[in-house]
Amino acid sequence: MTARSLLLAAAEVLLGAFSVSPVSAQQQPLPRVVHAWAPVYPLFGPESGTVALRVTTDGNRVVRMDEQSAPNRLLAAAKDNVRSWQFEPHQATSFGVQFSYRMAPSACKCKTCGRAVTESIVMRLPTSVDVTGIQLCDVAVDRSWGERRSSLLDLPKRIGEGFVRLFTGSK
């Protein structure tokens, strides 16, 4: 009986400890970002990936960044962006930030793609940033398609001209 009550007490203590942690996390609100550069997709960086950083602030700016594994170019771009952040004065704190870089398929930037996909940046500061970039298209392919497109558009006109020639008898 005593062992059972001891087990129950231990379970209560454990449950109590777990229930305290989210409350304490809520007690310190995340600092508000008042200035930041828009994180454009790194040039010549066609890879997609996620960068997770643990940032530490001094009450105004980010003073330290601890990264987890991420592609080098994306990591550099994410860090550059975080360095531009300026916060409302707050208690020095530490929190996680996630940058998601997604590269849309190359065809969708070109005229060969009918679907309208645009570059976009979604910032939910200071915890997450999603960047969607578009891979540049193959100019040669795009040009040949453009020529075919214009010839197709001219087709009805040429048919019309053919009829006119037929009626007038001109060549």
Add this chain to the structure above:
Amino acid sequence: MRLRGIAIGALSCLVAACVLRVEAQQKVTPELPWVSSAWAPIYPPIARAARIQGLVTLRVTTDGKHVATFDSESGPAFLVIQAKENVRTWEFSRHQPVSFEIRFNYKLFIPCEPVCECSGDRQESVTLRLPADVELNAPSPIICDPSAVIEQKK
């Protein structure tokens, strides 16, 4: 009779050609310049406190690198000033000077509080689809009277 049929066919083809060409011309839009750097716009705290929201539309002309002139504007006056301030920080990759429209949509949502009705568990966010569209979502100051809500639930 046969000649009449041919004539009608020809006329239909010509009309179709005209319609297709007009449609094709309408679909051609000038290539928008690529924004190489910009400050992220922030929902102004004063505007949020005053519950100012709405759509700001700016027509701008670039000089090939920056926005050179603001040709027209519409929307809440305070937000127009903020949007223009942000657009002035934009830098484009080199391009032929061009004129285009930019929309800044400032939206407030009611944050979730334990007793008040709210519009879902949303988070403050900025969405940039440069250079044409910017959307800012921010929590509005609590406007509900908790006692009234409790009374209503009874």
